[in-house]
Amino acid sequence: MSKGGASVPDEEWERFLKDAEAGGRGAPEEPSARARMVARRLREESGPPAGWRTHTPARRRGGRGWAALGVAAAVAVVVVAVGPWGIGSWFDEGDGANATPLAAESERPTGAPAREAAERPPTLDEPFRGSPAARWGDGAAGIHLPEARATGWMSRTEVAQALTRTRDFLAASSLDPAVLRGERPDRAIALINPHQSDVRSFLGKAFGAPDRENDPLLLFSRFRSSDVRPAGDVVKTRGRVTFREGERGALEVSTDITYVYPVVRAEGDSDEVARTIVRREVVMSWDDPSKIVTEPGTFSLVSYRIDTTNGGCDTYTGYLTPAFLAERTDAAAGDGAEVDPYDRSTTMEERMRETEDEGCGTATRS
Template identity: 65%
Template sequence: MSRGGTSIPDDEWERFLRESEAGSPGAPEEPSARARMVTRRLQEEPGRPEAWRTYAPARRRGKGWYVFGLAVAVVLLIAVFAAPGRIPGLSDGGGTADTTPLAAESERPDGPPAAGGSDQEPTPAEPFRGSPAERWSDGAAGIHLPQARATGWMSEAEVARALERTRDFLVASSLDSAVLSGEKPEKAIALVNPHQTDVRAYLKRAFTAPDRENDPLLLFSRFRSAEVRPVGDVVRTRGRISFREGEKGAVRVSADVSYVYPVRRASGNDDEVARVIVRRETVVNWDDPEKIVTEPGTFSIVSYKLDTTNGGCDVHDGYLHPAFRVDRTGAASDDGRSVDPYDRSGPIEDRQREDGRCDTATRS
């Protein structure tokens, strides 16, 4: 069909016929021969074409998992470039040591930590490399505090404060940089009940004439700054604080904490890093002032126990004395037991010896 001598394209006729079938106004009552031919051809086709506005593509299953997997892959790539040592198999030595931070120690572990990566030597850049302390927390963050509850003469809020103050004592006695450099731990001593005369006498002798019975290391960590200096400003810790009701309604607080100190020689250009591992169990009473003579904000020391590794064997001058490689070369064996200084699964008294002999550490 033509209008004004111009032929109408087939696709225009097809659209016109579809609109006519739908009842569009103005559709011709009697289509021409060409219209009937096109109509017959459309009827013979297997199906009518769908309008593009109603096209519904098939649903792609797993699209959400695809996006999630892509996001995970991006995160892993970032992690690899940002901290390759935390991805198993990508550390400098190609080992498989797990460096994922551990959850807080809320109770005594069942056994020693795994020995993965223990063949890797510490470096000034990575002073905890090759040891379980790679997964421990920094400073006070590694000392777990339990949920407070009303106990003895104290309310819940008072118990919470007593637990925090006990941890403050541990920080001031074993993590304070000035104390570690050999200064007297004045802040820590200020938290001890001044009316506890036996402890006051011990503290006085410990800092004037230290010996086996009056050794400041029983409560405090100290190095001679002329001998060693710390590597970095981080001490790794792992331990926990617990509490119960004691005698005369006191709140008895027990702390069992291990500290790892990386140090280097104070003089020379030697890059060797030595680690000193100290574990202490300290028990204190927050006494009822109506029953025990005390001062507000202070506690009474009940007991203290110490176990050290590479801190100097049978030396009681008030300082830790780490041994370096040259110090150990050719040294005679003491034929002591082999112990793992990172094993916190047993009580500290199992590690203490009365014969004065030194044990051999299985790792440092």
């Protein structure tokens, strides 16, 4: 972990946690992801909140769905499988080479991107051809930041800095070339409050022995470099960041970003391009250090949700595992509801409420 950008030894981190546990009269509190989840649900839902370590099996696609875990406040997963269709039905959204860039997404769209008649697959020269992402921003440029204003314990200038650091985390977790090829996302982790012991436990398990409840893909985009390599040096992004005053006067920042990763096989001379689409909603709290135990320049995780298309279904290897045409068989198709991975008109929570399906959903396009 880091302290002001420098590495913090494990023994010092342990001392931080022990000090936080010891507490003291008037001392800041250690951030509790469990408490944040309960408080948020009490504000936003009617009726009593679900138990912290209970699983709500409804509202799910991909066999994982809504889960309240002892890792962070609220974790949700949507998994969408690729279909066995012919290549023409997979790619159907224009050329991409001469596409007019879209304006930044400043508010939630009212519907899914329009479909066009063209049905040409992507190529190494045009890896986003046939996709709405052809008109999206490149990398961090597609992540829209709102105008800062004084909120909670932060001044306007401090809010602007927190928003910039928020985008830094998104870039370090989902756009960094080293992270994409499977390396540990140290720069991203350094921005997470080291005093969140449940998150630290999650990260240790996720990168040591990933499983259903401790999957690094919930926060980080990673491919196994022995399997695939990038098709070009651009990741297309679209999304926005919003903020409000949170618990104890904190700045609560919500992010909703869709990333489109074109890849090719790592071995052989195949020039077939496959795309993996990842949408993440991450909510973070920039806490008042006089009330919450934190480190300067770090945030506490409140919740995170993920929606993946062509990234693997019910696989817990810690890596996204895109399928190519040869793997797209009838058996590989999703058995859940059809999902348009480019439709950003609803929140991920709303998408989960729309279906009670078990198994993987089926993407309508890539």
